[in-house]
Amino acid sequence: MKLNKTFLAVAAAFPLLSSAVMADTVSSADLKERVFGSLFGEYYMPDLDKTESAEWNYMEKDWGYGVELGYYLTEQWALRLEFAKLDLQSKLDGSDADGNRIGLDAMYHISQLPSVYLVGGLKRFDAVQDTTAFNVGIGYKHFFNQNFALFAEANRYQGIDETYADAGVKVGLTYVFGSASAAPAPKPAPAPAPVAPVQPVAPADTDADGVVDSADKCANTPANHKVDATGCTIYEEKMASVGDIDIEVRFPFDSATIPADKISDVEGLGAFMQRFPESTVLIEGHASNIGNPDYNMRLSERRANSVADMLKKDFNIDPSRITAIGYGVTRPRVEGNTRAAHRANQRIEAKVTAKIKEPVLR
Known part of the structure; x- marks a missing residue:
């Protein structure tokens, strides 16, 4: 069993992609308890053992497509069902080696990088042979508004009843149904109890220059002179x-x-x-x-x-x-x-x- 090098390169690029693309317009909280559906295209890469084995009809790398239906349980966790059509051929004689894939995935969105998510699940294949595999992968989803997003995802498929390690890279469009729930309006603060006004007692200003007598160092300044904080005439x-x-x-x-x-x-x-x-x-x-x-x-x-x-x-x-x-x-x-x-x-x-x-x- 050999690990596909293309899968490793694509998976390593997702964290870099999350910092290079502009920030999403939708937060994780906006997606909670909403249903989503996706259409995708996929480049599927069978294990090298499959491409060189008559039991797998010398299965060659090729394209596929599929649909997803999922639900955001919380701000970080989501579940989805997947159906994919793998349009594969034999590299030996060009005969069909295609089949279907169906399965269930759990998705975990990383708090520090909300656009990046990890995925893991169980899949059933009927391409050439009927087999079961579990998959792990990483994805990036970029929202353009409250409903539409583009996503890219890389997965490794590890055979359970047969020994193989396939890989696939998906690119697709997601639509999230409904809209984000509005936050409840805060309760208004209770009105303060009325307080009886206190009538202030004005301090004395004998020469009416705007400086009270207790701070006035220059008494009886002319009425038409501007004064400083000590009540003295300002000169220029x-x-x-x-x-x-x-x-x-x-x-x-x-x-x-x-x-x-x-x-x-x-x-x-x-x-x-x-x-x-x-x-x-x-x-x-x-x-x-x-x-x-x-x-x-x-x-x-x-x-x-x-x-x-x-x-x-x-x-x-x-x-x-x-x-x-x-x-x-x-x-x-x-x-x-x-x-x-x-x-x-x-x-x-x-x-x-x-x-x-x-x-x-x-």
Whole structure:
């Protein structure tokens, strides 16, 4: 007696198949106490002793088909009746070696892999000879909905009154009759006994800022101020312009050197920026409308940079806080072509921005 190698390969593939195919849409509990029927095709593989024996008419491997009728006893156990037609031939002369198989099986569905089941049962054959065998096998069933499923199953048939070990692989369609029983609706929880409402006593808030007196560290805050958890005004800091500062740096004609009598104006700007370390300044250089405009533009830039350089070197102001730009003759303070207009326009202006602190209003 020789064990069929094809049966072993197919049986070993079922656990892998259960993890490769998408999960079923039906649980084991949905199948309990339901009747099912199946149609299947089967590739039947007689023992090698049969294929080489005249007593078995040199029975060859071939196809068969059949039907099943079963019942799910529990979530894991089921019983089924099977009838199969084995359409076999003799490999010697092609004569019929077919017959029928009928039997009863028990099925056990594995809890951890509900789509995989084990099967065992007793069968009666009348192919060439009348014999009895018991079978063991493994199967995989995949449900597409509450009723329909495809299945594949491999079995080994061990002869009882004759010594042989046949094998077969079935593929078929199962229909489960009826539908899953609906779970009973949970009983509603009893209504709680009514409780008389307790009227709360509001704690005192004298300044009406939303913080009770016991936690208020800043009494009498203005009514339009937002306050924190301690009742104190919330402030926000922001950068805002503090106005244009005309530092009155007047340059001689065609010069970018700060005159000695104007250095004090630049020093005042530097002292202010040291006092307010988060302040920034925009230094604007201007020129009179005499001569070439492009040259005057570059001259105004040199004038702005001369003030910026003094702030950096003498007052250690970080360069990131200083912006120097030349406007040439594009922004005159005094219009006209007089000597007074030219002197007024040969200048530096500074725009300072500093951080201010303001209360947040409601």
